[in-house]
Amino acid sequence: xxxxxxxxxxxxxxxxxxxxxxxxxxxxxxxxxxxxxxxxxxxxxxxxxxxxxxxxxxxxxxxxxxxxxxxxxxxxxxxxxxxxxxxxxxxxxxxxxxxxxxxxxxxxxxxxxxxxxxxxxxxxxxxxxxxxxxxxxxxxxxxxxxxxxxxxxxxxxxxxxxxxxxxxxxxxxxxxxxxxxxxxxxxxxxxxxxxxxxxxxxxxxxxxxxxxxxxxxxxxxxxxxxxxxxxxxxxxxxxxxxxxxxxxxxxxxxxxxxxxxxxxxxxxxxxxxxxxxxxxxxxxxxxxxxxxxxxxxxxxxxxxxxxxxxxxxxxxxxxxxxxxxxxxxxxxxxxx
Numbered sequence: 001x002x003x004x005x006x007x008x009x010x011x012x013x014x015x016x017x018x019x020x021x022x023x024x025x026x027x028x029x030x031x032x033x034x035x036x037x038x039x040x041x042x043x044x045x046x047x048x049x050x051x052x053x054x055x056x057x058x059x060x061x062x063x064x065x066x067x068x069x070x071x072x073x074x075x076x077x078x079x080x081x082x083x084x085x086x087x088x089x090x091x092x093x094x095x096x097x098x099x100x101x102x103x104x105x106x107x108x109x110x111x112x113x114x115x116x117x118x119x120x121x122x123x124x125x126x127x128x129x130x131x132x133x134x135x136x137x138x139x140x141x142x143x144x145x146x147x148x149x150x151x152x153x154x155x156x157x158x159x160x161x162x163x164x165x166x167x168x169x170x171x172x173x174x175x176x177x178x179x180x181x182x183x184x185x186x187x188x189x190x191x192x193x194x195x196x197x198x199x200x201x202x203x204x205x206x207x208x209x210x211x212x213x214x215x216x217x218x219x220x221x222x223x224x225x226x227x228x229x230x231x232x233x234x235x236x237x238x239x240x241x242x243x244x245x246x247x248x249x250x251x252x253x254x255x256x257x258x259x260x261x262x263x264x265x266x267x268x269x270x271x272x273x274x275x276x277x278x279x280x281x282x283x284x285x286x287x288x289x290x291x292x293x294x295x296x297x298x299x300x301x302x303x304x305x306x307x308x309x310x311x312x313x314x315x316x317x318x319x320x321x322x323x324x325x326x327x328x329x330x331x332x333x334x335x336x
Contacts, residue, residue, distance in 0.1 A: 024134030219326030
């Protein structure tokens with residue numbers, strides 16, 4: 001008989017089950033998954049007794065004691081943090097426990113990665129308990145999903161432009177992105193839009209860098225230079241600005257290459273709004289223009305990382321060059 005694999009869940013739909021493994025190094029997502037399970041437990045039994053401890057400090061017999069029936073007859077939820085640093089006592093007892101978990105107890109095991117505790121992870125998977133993935137978020141589409149989930153959790157609305165603006169402004173750090181969501185949720189009313197986000201975070205270096213990239217992709221040389229000079233005047237490093245330009249042109253290139261095969265945002269590692277935006281921007285770009293722009297960005301990247309004595313001039317020159325490529329035909333990059 002063929003064995004079935006345990007079902008894998010994402011952090012925002014973590015299930016309530018007798019044993020749940022939350023696996024991955026993104027602590028914020030693990031916190032969100034844990035909170036989601038706790039909320040379900042409270043809905044099932046408002047008097048759920050919650051206990052939490054570190055696997056590294058475990059003492060023999062504690063798990064058995066915590067899983068024993070409550071004197072008051074309520075359900076129990078036990079959260080074990082740092083399973084990747086477990087001591088041998090917990091490892092031995094947990095491996096045995098997950099093979100036959102106790103009724104009326106929910107056990108959440110949080111493992112941040114690494115090989116320590118592998119015997120327990122294998123036992124969890126063999127017993128087909130659910131596994132919740134909380135790996136580090138890298139794709140903008142995943143960051144956009146995170147923002148959407150934060151607003152849904154708070155029963156608030158944010159439109160696609162607002163999501164895009166927030167990811168552009170704060171997307172380099174997930175905890176900062178979460179804090180930004182929290183601030184907008186608490187300080188604003190109605191649907192959050194790009195204008196709302198810009199009011200709070202428009203001055204951020206990341207936001208300014210993406211404004212430069214958006215203006216370049218639209219061929220608006222004046223706006224691109226104005227945003228660039230503002231960024232540089234307020235202390236922005238040229239390196240992340242060039243990185244934003246590279247991200248923008250890579251998105252155009254990916255969408256252009258996929259148009260003949262059907263556009264699938266998830267397969268491209270992009271959010272649907274990013275694909276829609278790229279499609280509109282591509283109307284004024286040719287394949288040669290995109291290729292020349294990418295070449296100019298590669299040269300600027302080398303210059304701002306040490307090849308040029310004047311990195312600020314190098315990025316400004318790249319912006320002007322790329323804007324010239326917008327909407328025009330080019331035989332090849334070598335003609336420049």
